Amino acid sequence: MRLIPIRGALASTWRGTSDCRHCAVREMALFADLNEADFDHIHAPIDDLDYQAGAELTQEGGAANGLFTVRLGMVKLVRTTNDGRERIVRVMRQGDVIGLEALVQGKYETTAVALTALSACRIPLEIVQNLATQSPRLHQNLMKKWSHNQKESEDWLADLNYGTARQRVANFILKMRSNADTQLSTLFNREDMGAMLDLKMETVSREVSYFVREGILEPLDKQGRAYRILRQEGLTEA
Numbered sequence: 001m002r003l004i005p006i007r008g009a010l011a012s013t014w015r016g017t018s019d020c021r022h023c024a025v026r027e028m029a030l031f032a033d034l035n036e037a038d039f040d041h042i043h044a045p046i047d048d049l050d051y052q053a054g055a056e057l058t059q060e061g062g063a064a065n066g067l068f069t070v071r072l073g074m075v076k077l078v079r080t081t082n083d084g085r086e087r088i089v090r091v092m093r094q095g096d097v098i099g100l101e102a103l104v105q106g107k108y109e110t111t112a113v114a115l116t117a118l119s120a121c122r123i124p125l126e127i128v129q130n131l132a133t134q135s136p137r138l139h140q141n142l143m144k145k146w147s148h149n150q151k152e153s154e155d156w157l158a159d160l161n162y163g164t165a166r167q168r169v170a171n172f173i174l175k176m177r178s179n180a181d182t183q184l185s186t187l188f189n190r191e192d193m194g195a196m197l198d199l200k201m202e203t204v205s206r207e208v209s210y211f212v213r214e215g216i217l218e219p220l221d222k223q224g225r226a227y228r229i230l231r232q233e234g235l236t237e238a
Helices: 125-134 136-159 165-175 190-197 201-213 232-236
Strands: 013-017 047-051 056-058 067-072 075-080 086-092 111-114 118-123 184-186 217-219 226-229
Touching: 086 136, 086 190, 118 125, 136 165, 165 190, 165 201, 165 232, 190 201, 201 217
Parallel strands: none
Antiparallel strands: 013 047, 047 118, 056 111, 067 118, 075 086, 075 111, 184 226, 217 226
8 A cells, every 4th residue: 555645744755664673763663573473463564754954743742643753864843832832742763653642642742753764664653552552562662662761861951051152062972972982973953953952053053163163063064064083081071
C-alpha cells in the first residue's frame, strides 16, 4: 500500500517503506529489541521520509499520526511558553524518537522542526501500540526511551540556562558532541542557539568566536556548523 505524503506545514518527500530489519540505525532506535517473530506483527507501512531544513514533523497540540525516528540530521523540539514565546527544549539526533507522549495523550507536546536536511521514519501509532502489547521487550524499551526523553529534556533546560553566556555556550558545544567521536561537535544557526540558551544571537556568535580564537575549537566548515574540540578543558572550565 502506497501512502500519500503529508502536505502543507508538514510537507516531506516520501521515499518508500522502511526496511526495519536492515535499518542502519536499528540498534539505536525504537525497534532495537525486536526479534524476527516480532516483525511479523508489523502490518502497516512505516514511511521513509526526507525533510528540508525548516520543515515541521509535528505541531504542538496537534493530533498525533505516528512516532518519528531520526535516521540522519537534527530536529529541534519547540514549546510555546505561557507568555507566547517559543522555547527550544531539546535537540534530537540520530536514533532519537520523537512523539512518544502521543502514545498516551494522542497529541504532540512540542513542535518538531528539522534543523538540517533530515531523513526520518514515521511509525503509525497503531503499530507501536500493538507491538507493545505483544512484545514485552518493546514495551520495556518504550518505557526506557520515554524516561530517557523526559530526563534529557529536563537536563537540557537545566544545563543550558545557568551560568554566564560563555558557560552556556560551552555546555551546549559539549552536549552537541558526536557519539562516534567526542572531539567533533555539530552546531546550528546562531539564532536557534540563542533561543535555546536564552541569549542574543550576537552573544552566541561572539562566544563561539572566542573559543576559536583561544584555540579551544577548530572550525571544520565555512558555515560555522562543524567544529573539532582541541582542548576540552577550555570548555569545561569556561
